[in-house]
Amino acid sequence: MLALDRIGKTYPNGVRALDGVTLNVALGEILSVVGGSGCGKSTLLRVISGLDPPTAGRVSLDGAAITAPHPKIGMVFQEPRLLPWLTVADNVGFGLPKLAQAVRQRRVAAQLQRVGLFEKAGVWPRELSGGQAQRVAIARALVTRPEVLLLDEPFSALDAFTRADLQDHLLSLWAELKPTLVVVTHDVDEAIVLGDRVVVMRPRPGRVGEEIAIDLPRPRDRQSAAFDFAKRRVLTALDRAQDRPLSVDDREAETAAGAALWW
Amino acid sequence: MARPAPDRRNRWRAIALGLLVPVSVAALWELAVYAGLSSGRLVPPPSRIFTTFMELASTGELTRHTIATLLRVLAGFGIGVAFGTVLGALAGYSALARSLADPTLQALRAIPSIAWVPLFILWLGIFEASKVALIAVGVFFPVYLGVMGAIMSVDRKIVEIGRIFRLSGPAMIRRILLPAVLPEYVIALRAGLGLGWMFVVAAEFMGAAEGLGYLLIDGQQLGKPAQIVAAIVAFAIVGKITDWLLVAVSTPFLRWQDVVTHHRER
Numbered sequence: 001m002l003a004l005d006r007i008g009k010t011y012p013n014g015v016r017a018l019d020g021v022t023l024n025v026a027l028g029e030i031l032s033v034v035g036g037s038g039c040g041k042s043t044l045l046r047v048i049s050g051l052d053p054p055t056a057g058r059v060s061l062d063g064a065a066i067t068a069p070h071p072k073i074g075m076v077f078q079e080p081r082l083l084p085w086l087t088v089a090d091n092v093g094f095g096l097p098k099l100a101q102a103v104r105q106r107r108v109a110a111q112l113q114r115v116g117l118f119e120k121a122g123v124w125p126r127e128l129s130g131g132q133a134q135r136v137a138i139a140r141a142l143v144t145r146p147e148v149l150l151l152d153e154p155f156s157a158l159d160a161f162t163r164a165d166l167q168d169h170l171l172s173l174w175a176e177l178k179p180t181l182v183v184v185t186h187d188v189d190e191a192i193v194l195g196d197r198v199v200v201m202r203p204r205p206g207r208v209g210e211e212i213a214i215d216l217p218r219p220r221d222r223q224s225a226a227f228d229f230a231k232r233r234v235l236t237a238l239d240r241a242q243d244r245p246l247s248v249d250d251r252e253a254e255t256a257a258g259a260a261l262w263w
Numbered sequence: 264m265a266r267p268a269p270d271r272r273n274r275w276r277a278i279a280l281g282l283l284v285p286v287s288v289a290a291l292w293e294l295a296v297y298a299g300l301s302s303g304r305l306v307p308p309p310s311r312i313f314t315t316f317m318e319l320a321s322t323g324e325l326t327r328h329t330i331a332t333l334l335r336v337l338a339g340f341g342i343g344v345a346f347g348t349v350l351g352a353l354a355g356y357s358a359l360a361r362s363l364a365d366p367t368l369q370a371l372r373a374i375p376s377i378a379w380v381p382l383f384i385l386w387l388g389i390f391e392a393s394k395v396a397l398i399a400v401g402v403f404f405p406v407y408l409g410v411m412g413a414i415m416s417v418d419r420k421i422v423e424i425g426r427i428f429r430l431s432g433p434a435m436i437r438r439i440l441l442p443a444v445l446p447e448y449v450i451a452l453r454a455g456l457g458l459g460w461m462f463v464v465a466a467e468f469m470g471a472a473e474g475l476g477y478l479l480i481d482g483q484q485l486g487k488p489a490q491i492v493a494a495i496v497a498f499a500i501v502g503k504i505t506d507w508l509l510v511a512v513s514t515p516f517l518r519w520q521d522v523v524t525h526h527r528e529r
């Protein structure tokens with residue numbers, strides 16, 4: 001289990017990005033994190049990943065404190081961050097520990113097969129589309145078989161069609177090994193398609209506002225009434241988190257919240 | 264794959280157009296001298312330059328002078344690159360080292376390097392050491408600036424990929440920093456080499472018993488313009504070859520780039 005115990009993060013410049021964040025994420029659970037821009041979502045993932053240590057509280061994975069990047073915790077950023085001087089296959093294998101060449105090649109090939117990019121193995125990153133590059137980034141993070149995978153707005157730079165495609169793809173990859181996923185997003189649809197639970201964050205300082213369980217069966221139908229209902233709950237919670245007047249059925253408030261999410 | 268043909272044709276066309284003016288001027292001058300319109304004593308026609316060049320080459324003179332110059336350039340280049348790389352890497356890597364070294368080096372850079380010549384002669388004598396030192400100074404600055412800039416501009420986001428996968432310090436340098444700075448490093452080396460070739464001329468003007476610069480001075484003092492131009496041609500050829508070697512050595516490591524080095528040359 002991934003446990004966050006009263007996490008606080010104050011940057012050296014005095015910005016309090018997180019304050020008293022307590023969360024438990026069960027093994028194999030998918031947690032979506034939504035919230036307006038600047039409410040500490042990226043900071044939260046960076047703290048969990050061990051890239052930036054918290055200034056208060058403790059992150060632990062199966063009881064062991066996380067203070068630095070950990071082999072069982074993988075991360076996918078908004079940008080693919082592929083190394084331009086390595087081929088796609090070498091990028092995927094970048095994080096694999098020292099292994100026999102043959103074993104390594106087999107694991108990289110199998111992982112590329114899983115993300116549907118087997119035939120791109122020898123290609124340079126610059127030759128990939130945005131969606132393909134992000135799939136390679138996911139393959140690079142998953143090939144080491146992490147217990148926890150953190151994703152920071154992984155599909156926000158992609159067009160709507162590719163985004164929906166990759167959401168489904170991520171779910172099918174998740175179904176194989178069932179790692180814990182923590183997905184930061186500003187897309188409410190994405191949060192609900194993916195998450196077993198949606199955490200809505202409040203800004204200044206970043207705190208957990210509300211937690212909303214999503215009990216819809218998978219695969220989830222983005223058009224269903226139940227999906228719409230869940231969406232309305234999340235949007236309302238987002239409104240509350242932004243300290244806006246409460247207005248459940250007010251279409252205007254909904255679009256305002258939606259717009260706020262994008263910025 | 265129907266594309267390369269017109270591309271290549273365009274390139275040949277560009278080369279032909281570029282050669283048109285110099286070749287015509289040379290040919291006209293050759294004709295003018297041949298027709299007796301000018302003696303060609305101060306501005307020798309191409310044929311006379313070629314003859315001089317071949318004479319110098321056949322007696323082994325040209326080889327001897329070229330090697331002398333080449334060795335000076337290589338020695339100065341090696342020293343300049345070594346200092347430039349180490350200091351540039353330190354200044355790029357550590358803010359403290361940058362605060363300590365960079366202001367001084369930037370101030371020194373403001374001095375026209377030829378102004379060092381008298382001091383170098385006083386300190387190092389008029390023979391090889393002062394010449395190599397001058398060349399090294401010329402090579403040092405572009406390499407230092409290039410390495411410092413390249414390291415400072417390494418994408419932090421990519422460094423974080425290294426951190427996520429828990430690379431050790433040496434592994435981070437080998438697997439992330441070196442490949443990331445290599446393209447700019449090659450550009451800096453080429454700039455340094457170019458300056459090395461410029462400075463070797465100045466260095467050999469300080470008085471040299473051999474070297475292509477000596478051929479220049481000798482040609483001037485004895486009134487042999489053909490020898491001067493022949494030496495200039497030799498400078499151009501050897502300079503281009505060394506640059507080309509540098510590119511050839513680095514190209515296999517830079518294949519991942521879109522266009523290897525040509526986009527900087529244009």
Ligand SMILES: Nc1ncnc2c1ncn2[C@@H]1O[C@H](COP(=O)(O)OP(=O)(O)O)[C@@H](O)[C@H]1O
Nearest residue numbers: 011013015017036037038039040041042043044
């Ligand atoms: N490296 C940093 N140094 C100082 N302040 C930062 C840094 N990173 C983020 N912040 C600040 O912390 C707050 C939360 O940022 P972030 O976690 O990026 O939010 P989000 O990902 O939700 O948009 C913002 O006010 C931001 O300006």
Ligand SMILES: [Mg+2]
Nearest residue numbers: 041042043152
């Ligand atoms: Mg963010």
